[in-house]
Amino acid sequence: MADTIEIEIDRGRLNDVPYTIYVERGTIVRFANISSLTALHVRGFSSSYWTSTSTAVVENGSPKTYYVKSNAPISTDQLEVYDPSNKSTRSFTIQVVSSIDKPNPYWMSPSTIDTSYSGLNANEFVVSQTYRLATEDRTVVHLRSDNPEVRFRLIDGSFEGNWVTDLFMNSVYRRDFQIAYRAPTEAFTTKTVTVRIGSRTYTVSLSTDRELVPASHHVISLGHTSGSISLLDIKNFFGGDGNLRDYFRKGRNVPDMAANSGIPTSGDLRITDFRGAATAFFIAVHPSDKPFRQLSTSYGTRSVGVGWNIWSGEVDDWDLGYSKFIKDNAEFRYTLSYQFGSGYGTTNPAVKPKLSSNTGSPGTWSSSNKSVSVTVTAQKREEFRVICTVTMYARHKNYPDKTLSTSASVTVRAVGT
Known part of the structure; x- marks a missing residue:
């Protein structure tokens, strides 16, 4: 079965795809202009191969779709x-073939991916290992899923792309990718989704391997043990859309813990069931260390920055539980420590590693302080090796004594020759 592919064009050239692209008969080809400066043209469509021969005038943000005929010549x-x-032109070739060797991601079994979820948050998006795409022919491969909760991102060395619901990958140059998918809503359960890579369909099984609320956690009380309570009170505390049926115990918003024993897991649900309710506050996903970085200072001063974030988005470097909404009720701050290694040059460079955050004050508690980065700078011909460790703190804004911490590191080597 033929597929949909996307070819990016930029200022009179193709962007990061081969200039000979293999396609099957019936393939849908989408041309996307990533240049914001001008509309670009794709022309030369032959009536033997394409259902339309008109020149594609492609504006930025408005892809044009063309169809390879089902009876196109194998040529x-x-x-x-x-x-x-600027009147520039660049030719490229569409090679029609009878079939393309279906994409075979390395380290992926023929039809099933089994992944055990090591996190603790029912709402957390779980990131897979990195897979490498391998195809026999040069082509563009479409990664997508029928499940709207599945995400993909491109991995290219130290570069990590944005998470998207569908991804077009060049099978020649950039071939590494990761998948993310939402965990089951209960402990010790399995959730199955499917992903489509080119023309092949894979089944992804995701299992929670422990209780969703860890033994060590802070209890945050709703604060209504008697008297009136409203649906708005419940929504503001647990998050969610404000529909009462979003708040069954053991679901995505209300954890299964002693304080919530009066809240049913199904059936009839009443607002009064939430008197004395609470949620759990814990680190659901700890941040990973960033890959090793190297600076070449032979010809001048060089800098590198790496960061971690805990935005309100779906896939972050670290995360809090319980539920994806609790980080909206949290405040954050950060500290930096570093250690220069002996035997790698200087242990006292002119410019020390610097910590920064999106608020400009990484060490100050703020609910907006959700992205932190460390920058390492090396002057011309300076050499050193440094390990930078960022400690990340979170506290509940209504209970500032409920504090959590975790850390992650990056190693940077400056080489002057």
Whole structure:
């Protein structure tokens, strides 16, 4: 079965795809202009290969879709990217083949991926190991899922792309990717989703391997043990959409803990069931150390920055539980420590590692302080090796004595020759 592919064009050239692209008959080809400067043209469509032969005038943000005929010749069609702003052109070839060796990600079994979830948050998006895409032919491969909760991102060395619901990958240059998917809502259960990679479908099984609320956690009380309580009170505390049926115990918003024993897991649910309710406050996902970085200072001063975030998005470097909404009721701050190694040059460089955050004050508690980074700078021909460790603190804004901490590191080597 033929697939959909996307070809990015930028200022009269193809962006990070081969200039000979293999496709099957019936393939849907989408041309996307990533240049914000001008509309770009793709032209030269032959009536033997394409259902439309008109020139594609591709504006930024408005892809154009063309269809390879189901009876197209098993041969090549020559197309051209034209940039009207500078009159430049670049030719490329569409090679129609009878079939493409279906993408075979390394380290992935023929039909099933079994992954054990080591996190503790029912709402957490779980990130897979890194897979490498391998195809026999040069082509563009479409990664997507029928499940809207599945995400993909490109991995290219130390570069990590944004999480997206579908991803077009060049099978020649950038071939590493990760999958993320939401965990089951209960402990010791299995959730199955499917992902489609090119023309092949994989089953992804995800199992929680422990209780969703850890033994060590802070209890945060709703604060209503008697008297009136409203649905808005419940929504503001637990998060969610404000529909009462979103708040069954053991679901995505209300943890299964002693304080919530009066809240049912199904059936009839009443607002009064939430008197004395509470949630758990804990680190659901700890941040990972960042990959090793190296600076070449032979020709001048060089810097590198690495960071971690805990935005309100779905896939972050670290996260809090219980539920994805609790971090909206948290405040954050950060500290930096570093250790220069002996035997690698200086242990006292002119510029020390620097900590920064999106608020400008990494050491100050703030609910907006959700992204932190460390920058290492080496002057010309300076050499050293340093391990930078960022400690990340979180506290509940209504209970500032309920504090959590975790840490992650990055190693940077400066080489001057």
